Amino acid sequence: MSDDRNKLTVSRRGLMKGSVVAGAALATPTFFTKGAYAATFRNDPTNSPTVTFGFNVPQTGAYADEGADELRAYKLAVKHINGEGDGGMLNTMKPLALEGNGVLGKKVEFVTGDTQTKSDAARASAKRMIEKDGVIMFSGGSSSGVAIAQQSLAQEMGVVFMCGLTHSNDTTGKDKRRYGFRHFFNAYMSGAALGPVLKDEYGTERRAYHLTADYTWGWTQEESIKNTTEALGWETVAAVRTPLGAGDFSQYITPVLNSGADVLILNHYGKDMVNSLTQAVQFGLRDKMVNGKQFEIIVPLYSRLMAQGAGENVKGILGSTNWHWSLQDEGSMAFVKSFGAEYGFPPSQAAHTCYVQTILYANACQMAGSFAPPQTIRALEDFEFDGMGNGPTLYRGADHQCFKKVLVVRGNENPTSQFDLLEVVKEVPAEAVTYDPAIFGGELGPYEVS
Amino acid sequence: MPTTPSFPKLQSELAIMAVFAAAVLTMPLWMAPFGAAYPDLLQKFAIYGIFAIGFNLLFGLTGYLSFGHAAFLGVGSYAAVWSFKLFTMNVLPAVVFGTLVASLFAVLIGFVALRRAGIYFSILTLALAQMSYNMAYSVLTPITNGETGLQLTQNDPRMIDHMFVDRGAGLPSTNLFGLEMSGYPGFYFCAVVLIIAFFISLRIFRSPFGLKLRAIKSNQTRMGYTGFNTRPHLLFAFIISGGFAGLAGSLLAITDPLAGAERMQWTASGEVVLMTILGGAGTLVGPLLGAGLIKYFENIFSAFNDSTLHEIFAFLPDGLESVVVFLVSPFVGEGWHLTLGALFMVIVIFLPGGIMEGLRRLSRLVRRPSAGRADQPQTQEG
Structure with a gap:
């Protein structure tokens, strides 16, 4: 009986030892082959026309x-x-x-x-x-x-x-x-470029409500825009995350009306932005006066394709874009x-x-x-x-x-064609949006990979 | 163990397994003419094969249609990636951990969902899976990293690995005792797991347990009246099935160490249902064929564009070529879903038993060409 038990423990330990040794032995060649990278790389097209x-x-x-x-x-x-x-x-x-x-x-x-x-x-x-x-x-x-x-x-x-x-x-x-x-x-640059324009247009006493696409882009844009607006003296009422591709945003927009906010910031892109902006406008947000101020909507990342999708609703709305x-x-x-x-x-x-x-x-x-x-x-x-x-x-x-330069744009009030939907408000020079790479952390990793 | 004449001998099983193993392991060779012989797709064939086999153990044998199986796939993936992050880049613990966590999750979901049968069971599983999916996107983001997906990072603890080796400059890759699990080694690893999974499925199909499950499918009430408690058997089948899905999920993470919540979406659950029905529910090999076909469509057909079509139909005269390309192009590229949908309808309407029924009919035609069409109604296995 005790013999049996002994056998079992020995063999288990042996197995574990053996597997560690085998692992080390199998791993050894990889240390030596890494240096050979410079000569060959994946999908080398040298012999192909x-x-x-x-x-x-x-x-x-x-x-x-x-x-x-x-x-x-x-x-x-x-x-x-x-x-x-x-x-x-x-x-x-x-x-x-x-x-x-x-x-x-x-x-x-x-x-x-x-x-x-x-x-x-x-x-x-x-x-x-x-x-x-x-x-x-x-x-x-x-x-x-x-x-x-x-x-x-x-x-x-x-x-x-x-x-x-x-x-x-x-x-x-x-x-x-x-x-x-x-x-x-990136989002940081959007914030840096939009800041001065927002201050000129909407002043320093605003209450902002964020609707944010719930993934890496939305999170970082919300953070960057929040940093910018709070530096202006704006207050952030709430930041609500919405799933990507939600389609219907009405359940997220209704609470905005009663939140006491006077600016809605839509951290949405693509069809999401088209839907959320259209619904926000249909809910009459832009016709409201809150805290004695005209209610405003901001779309930090704009594109002409989205403006086309949202049609009339983009008129007068501020945002930033990479190029136009x-x-x-x-x-x-x-x-x-x-x-x-x-x-x-x-x-x-x-x-x-x-x-x-x-x-x-x-x-x-x-x-x-x-x-x-x-x-x-x-x-x-x-x-x-x-x-x-x-x-x-x-x-x-x-x-x-x-x-490089970042553009601050506004939905065109009087478009001359179906493509002339955004007017460039300001071309912000590269120096104004440059930052220290250390603020976001991260590591690039090696040049040569096995 | 009681042996009844209908249970074939061990030799026949060995023969089946030998043929199956040979077919799976030589996939890189015989898939080449179809343009599918590259590691990533071959891995997908094997992994979704396991997923479909597991699903078939539940749906094919008991007739319980789970519409939330992708949840187990996702849970398995997350568990495997966490095993990479916390313990070691070795794949074996990840496989065990992924399968185990998914099985435990299956105990929970099965316990709740199996209180109902038929459409109610399907809806319950669908709801629970969709709930898991939404939770992965919202409250569970510390565990799942939301939309961005759970990924390895440079400063993960990896406790076991760091006892033996120092941190390298880049991210480590998944390995089996030093053998990297990307490319062909990754495929062979998945293939071996698939062969084992297939063997388990074969044993279950031909065991008294499998027979009981089929009895539940044919008439659960009668089983109940004979004094047979079906619930534990159903739950056990559900757990095995969930475990298979978790295994497939962990293999997905092994070949590509990233887990996203979209793996748990209802479309992914629907996909495995399609795979199984397309191939032939209740048959051993059918789900595998279905999985292969769908993954092939998704990866190869979706990449066709007009220029590839022009190449394919280059043998036709110029005017005709353009017409053919114009007619075919809506069905490839982005339109691959359309082709798949049409194929699915054709199969469900004309071959309710899936591809396997088609093959059976074909083989009968070949064997008895004269009797061909005037055959008796099909008897389906399972």
Whole structure:
């Protein structure tokens, strides 16, 4: 009896010891193989006449409109890189390494995927691109949660991810990655740009009520806007979280009426913003006088596509945006012209950022003279460029965030066309929205991954 | 154990398992012509195969249609990611932890939901799963990280790992004693688990317990009148089924260490119902076929765009090619749901037994070509 028990304990201990030893033995080779990375990298296109980019955008869900426009921009960027069409921003970008014959002499091809605005689906689709289609870079956006999920996948797989539209501070803050880059502005910059305008327009004694999309972007935007408005002297009455893609916001808007707030801040984007804004206006919020002041609505992150969706309701509403097609600089005009010629209408800010990101990546490969991610990443870090629609821009190496002008816009009271929905109130210079990368924490991680 | 003549011998089971294992393990080879031979999709085939097998143990055998099975999948994923965060990047504890937590969760939900049968049971499970989903998005965000999804971070405790090795520069990857669980090793790991899961399912199908479950399906009231208490058996089946879903969830986290609440959404629960019915509920292999088909559609069909179509139909004359591409394009790309829906309707209307019934009819046609169409009504297994 006791013998049996003895046997059992010995064998169990033996098993545990054995498995630890086996684990250590199996792990050993990985320490030695890591150094071999520089020579080879995933999906090395050296022996192929073409390189493949992957464009992973939401084709269904709350951000589908944005996704469709992003895809148009990606296709246009590939055309221009390959030397087809009128060249768009390749004519205005400075400094430019691309020669209009693809990247490093290789023609660019692309594959597409649907993120469904879900992290899981986005990563599955990205993995398909990386494992099956052999993409050297992938890009896409519209939800920060999805962008962050793909960015960490990029780091794991060792393939560069160029973020499309993502506005959360976390993307280049606490969740930043060496293999992820963002051209788009972020919530902090929105707050910094909007602050002075809000003070001029609405004064310093306001009571704000936030409705916030309940995920990383909403949280950070709420935080940034709150910091800005509270610094102005505004009071925050409440900040209510709403699920992404809720559709019906009436249950969230009714309490606003009785809260004593005189400003409603909608931290919503895409179809969510279209729905919440439309419902807020239908509930008569904007016709009310509260605390002796006109009730106002603010949409910190604006886009022309959303304005189109919300129609009449956006008139007079303030917000910020990364770029707008009515800008009169050389780069913007070149881009609007070639996009318009291709598709018959002006591009959205989502299209702009995706287009620019694709060109920037291709240009970085050309500058580095290699597709190896560590070299490309180093070429992009602290890269300074101009002629891409936002004035002189810096791709900061410390957090992979671009610093450039931010636009404060207002819903146009008298639109002259169905696209002329936003008027630019102010172009806030880059210095006014620049911040110390340390405030958001996070770590980029290594250049070389196994 | 009582043996009745209808229970086949061990040899036949071994033969089934050998064929099955060979088919699963050689998937990277025979999937290549379909453009599906890449690790991520193969992993999904295996993982959702396990999910569907588990669902079929409940629905196929007892006839209880759970509309909330994705909740267990999600719970398994979260548990596995927490195991990575708290203890070790080794996958075995994650598998055990994920399965266990999902099973416990199944005890809770099963205890409540199994008080009712039929449509009421379905609605109860649906409601409870949707409740879990909404909780994952709201009050449970400290555990689930909400919409952003639960991810690994640099400063997770990982207590067991850090006793042996120092923190590296980047995020660690999931491993089986040093063997990284991404790419093909990850697939083979999932494949082995799938084979084990299939064997368990096979044993349950052919055991007296399985027979009792089928008896519950055919007439629960009569079972009750014969003095047989069905509730414990149902609960046990429900727990096993939930455990399988948790296992699948933990495998999802192993091949990609991120867990999002959308895994628990009702659409995900609906998907496994589709898989099982599409393949053939109550059959052993059917749910696997259904899972494979749906994942194939989701990953491959959804990526087709006009240029791929033009390539496929390039052999046609120019004018005709454009017409064909125009006609086909609404059904691929974003339209893959449409194709799936149409296929589902066709199968439910003409082949109520799913793909398996189709295969059976085909094999009968081949064997007796003359008797072909004038066959007697189908007898369905289960």
